[in-house]
């Protein structure tokens with residue numbers, strides 16, 4: 001596996017354990033998970049806001065800092081397109 005694949009596996013494992021412990025990771029909620037990959041600005045805003053409540057935020061932030069993703073909202077960071085390369089309020 002690559003470093004990126006290994007790091008993503010660590011993040012996904014963390015998300016899985018949090019969910020098993022009863023904590024809620026917003027981007028894996030079936031009803032709203034599509035917000036993170038949406039092109040719609042309002043859905044992206046909602047995803048960024050939800051990320052700020054995520055118990056995996058610090059782990060996710062560490063992952064995406066080392067392995068930037070081309071699309072979707074990650075760790076309260078907007079996808080880098082249309083001049084919206086912004087970050088949600090820091091915590």
Ligand code: SF4
Pocket residue numbers: 015025026027028036050051052054055056057060061073074075076
């Ligand atoms: S910080 Fe956002 S993108 Fe990262 S795991 Fe949490 S909800 Fe998902």
